[in-house]
Amino acid sequence: MATIPRICVPLSQKTAFGRYGALAAYRAGVHELLEEYLSELDLLGDNRAAVEAVAGWTVVRSVRQEIQDLSEILGVDQGSLKLINLYYDLANLVFRSPKLPSASDVPTLLLETFKKARPFACTAFAFVGPDGKPWHARNLDWWSRDERRLASGSLLIDYKTDTGAEFTVLGWPGLSGALTGVRKGAFTVSLNTVCSNEPFTPGASLPILIREVLEECATYQDAVRRLTETRLLSDGLLLVTGTEPGEMVVIERSPSRYAHRYSDSSGLLVVTNSYKRIATGETSAPRELAQSADHREAGVCNGCAPVVRPKTLEECMEVLRRPDVRMGITMQRVAMRASDGAVLAESVEHS
Numbered sequence: 367m368a369t370i371p372r373i374c375v376p377l378s379q380k381t382a383f384g385r386y387g388a389l390a391a392y393r394a395g396v397h398e399l400l401e402e403y404l405s406e407l408d409l410l411g412d413n414r415a416a417v418e419a420v421a422g423w424t425v426v427r428s429v430r431q432e433i434q435d436l437s438e439i440l441g442v443d444q445g446s447l448k449l450i451n452l453y454y455d456l457a458n459l460v461f462r463s464p465k466l467p468s469a470s471d472v473p474t475l476l477l478e479t480f481k482k483a484r485p486f487a488c489t490a491f492a493f494v495g496p497d498g499k500p501w502h503a504r505n506l507d508w509w510s511r512d513e514r515r516l517a518s519g520s521l522l523i524d525y526k527t528d529t530g531a532e533f534t535v536l537g538w539p540g541l542s543g544a545l546t547g548v549r550k551g552a553f554t555v556s557l558n559t560v561c562s563n564e565p566f567t568p569g570a571s572l573p574i575l576i577r578e579v580l581e582e583c584a585t586y587q588d589a590v591r592r593l594t595e596t597r598l599l600s601d602g603l604l605l606v607t608g609t610e611p612g613e614m615v616v617i618e619r620s621p622s623r624y625a626h627r628y629s630d631s632s633g634l635l636v637v638t639n640s641y642k643r644i645a646t647g648e649t650s651a652p653r654e655l656a657q658s659a660d661h662r663e664a665g666v667c668n669g670c671a672p673v674v675r676p677k678t679l680e681e682c683m684e685v686l687r688r689p690d691v692r693m694g695i696t697m698q699r700v701a702m703r704a705s706d707g708a709v710l711a712e713s714v715e716h717s
Contacts (some may be wrong), residue, residue, distance in 0.1 A: 367712045367713070367714060367715075368517075368518070368712060368713045368715050369712060369713075370520045370521065370522050370536070370698070370711045370712060370713050371520075371521055371522065372521075372522040372523075372524065373388040373389065373521065373522070373523055373524070374388060374523075374524045374525075374526065375388065375389075375523055375524065375525050375526070376526045377525055377526060377527050377528060377581075378526065378527065378528035382435035382438060382439060383439065385435065386432075386435055386436055386439050387439065389436065389439055389440060389539050389540075390439050390440070392440070392519075392521065392539035393439075393440050393441055395515075395519045395538075395539055396440045396441075396442055396538075396539045396540040397441075397442065398515050398519065399450070399515055399516070399519050399538055399539075399540065400442060400446050400449075400450065400540070402510065402515050402516070403449060403450060403453065407483065429451070429542040429543070429574060429577070432542050433447045433448060433451070433542060436540060436542070440539065440540055442540060447540055447542070450538075450540050450541060451541060451542050451543050451571065451573065451574060452571055453483070454486075454543075454545070454557075454559075454571075454572060454573050454600060455571050455572060455573070455599045455600040456483075457483035457486075458559065458561065458600035458601055458602075459566055459599065459600060460483065461483075461561050462561040462562055462563065462564065462601060486507055486508040486509060486559050486695070487507035487508075487558070487559060487638070487639050487658070487659075487693060487695065488504065488505060488506055488507050488508075488556070488557070488558040488559060488638070488639065489504065489505045489507070489558070489636075489637075489638050489662045489663075489666065489686070489691055489693075490502070490503065490504035490505070490556045490558060490605045490636070490637050490638075491503055491504075491605075491634065491635060491636045491637070491666045491670060491685070492605060492607045492614045492629070492634075492635045493614075493629070493633050493634050493635065493670060493675060493676075494611045494614075494633055495676075495677075495703070496677050497705070498611060499609060499610075499611075499703060499704070499705040500554075500607035500608060500609070500610075500611065500613055500614050500703070500704065500705075501607070501676070501679070501682060501701065501702075501703050502548075502554040502556065502605065502607045502701070502702050502703070502704070503676075503679075503682040503683070503685065503686055503699070503700065503701040503702070504546060504556040504558075504605070504686070504699065504700055505686045505691065505692060505693070505696045505698070505699045506536075506545060506546065506696070506697050506698040506699070506700075507693045507695045507696050507697070508695060508697050509695050510695070510697060514697065514714075514715055514716075516538070516697040516698075517697040517698065517713040517714050517715045518713060518715050519538050519539070520536065520537070520538060520697070520698050520711075520713040521536075521537060521538055521539050522534060522535075522536055522709065522711055523535045523537065525580075525581065527581060531549065531550075531581070531584070532549070532550045532707060533547055533548060533549040533550065533580040533581065534547060534548050534550075534702075534707065534709050535547040535577065535580065536698060536700050536709070536711050541573075542574065542577060543571060543572075543573030543574040543575075543576065543577045544573055544576040544577040544580060545557045545573055545576070546698070546700055546702075547576065547577070547580045548580075548702045548703070548704055548707055548709060549580050549583070549589075549704065549707075550704070550706070550707030551609065551704065551705070551706075551707065552583070552584060552585055552586060552589070552608070552609065552704055553583070553585070553586040553589045553590075553606055553607060553608050553609075553613070553704050554605075554606065554607045554702050554703070554704045555576055555579065555580070555589065555593070555604060555605070555606045556604070556605050557572060557573065557576060557602050557603070557604055558602065558603040558604075558605070558637050558638065558639055559601075559602065559603075559639055560601050560602060560603050560618070560639055560640065560641055561601055561646075562601045562620035562621070562623075562641070562644065562646045563646050564601075564620050564621050564622060564623075567597070567599075567621055567622065568597075568599070569596075569597040569598040569599040569600075569621050570596050570597065570598055570599060571598075571599055571600070572598055572599065572600045572602045572619075575592075575593065575596055575598070576593070576604075578592075579592050579593060585608075586606065586607075586608030586609065586610075586613045586704070587608075589606060590606055590615060590617065593606065593617050593619070594617055594619075594624045594626070595624075597621060597622060598619060598620075598621045598622075599621060600621065601619060601620050601621065602619050603616055603617070603618055603619070603637050603639070603641075604616065604617040604619060605635070605637050607704055608704055609704050609705045614628065614629055614635050615627065615628060615635075616628075616635060616637045616642075618641055618642065618643050618644045620644060620646070623644055624644075625641075625642075625643030625644050626643070627642055627643050632671075632672050634666075634667065634670050634675075636663050636666045636667060636670075638658075638659035638660075638662050638663050639659040640659045640660070658693065661690060662690065662691050662693075664690065665685075665688050665689075665690030665691040666685060666688075666691055668688075668690070669684070669685035669688050669691065670685060679701040679702075679703070679708060679710040680701075680710065682701035682710075683699060683701050683710060683712070686699040686701075687699070692714075696714045697713065697714055698711065698712070698713055698714065699711070699712055699714060700712075
């Protein structure tokens, strides 16, 4: 296990370097991460055009300026940064779609490319801690090559907005979206993979929506509403916790549908990679996505039984380290608390 570096991004600064200059030290890491994506998707050499297809297919409005700024600071073209930020959505689209949309809907080259993507999973849980506040912990499970760059390249980014709000994202340099985050004094959120049987329809990028919610929503209620109501490009299971005992929910999302799920009778709320409230038909999702979901959920329940429920964030991490919870593709783990913005995180550089 390794401590994850932490930097500050002051969004109120007027210049790009003032906002994102701390990321300049991670230029090499971004290029290594990009190589990981390009190699996995066989996008090296003559297939580079598929990266441009990603850039031309979608306009990431909420983070357009940020991607432009990061492109200059990190020395990476904007198309590649969009590829990194849309990877989750496009891989999910291909996993869930037995029949690819027509070329008039999505570039054929892009979809053929993302058929090479490998699945990801994740495990998360929440409960009311000894301080009377919700606590939230999660393993991020994602395929990576032997170098495990998704682990070693992990970064905690503390954002400060011009309104004084503070939120932290656990991710990687070059990622403008978010898969895991906490807004101090308001809420936490994490994303787990799941696949519905819905066809392609235009919608918001889920990781980018999470980033927008962390930046723009001041309360747990606002965050839940926006994550529930926004039409999406991809599926996902969102665990959201607030600052009061009753503020814990799993938002089950498909592009057009949603359902809310709450804690069990013991006060524990667990999410892996299965819908519990939304009924779906068969999908083309790889078996690796959910084959261990029930086993991991049982592992969390055993580690968080009332008599042994964690009393510290470090004990939450111990639950995530259990052999019946962690996976060989676990890259990051984190325990966090919205009430005071506390974050305890580590990268998992050896499976």
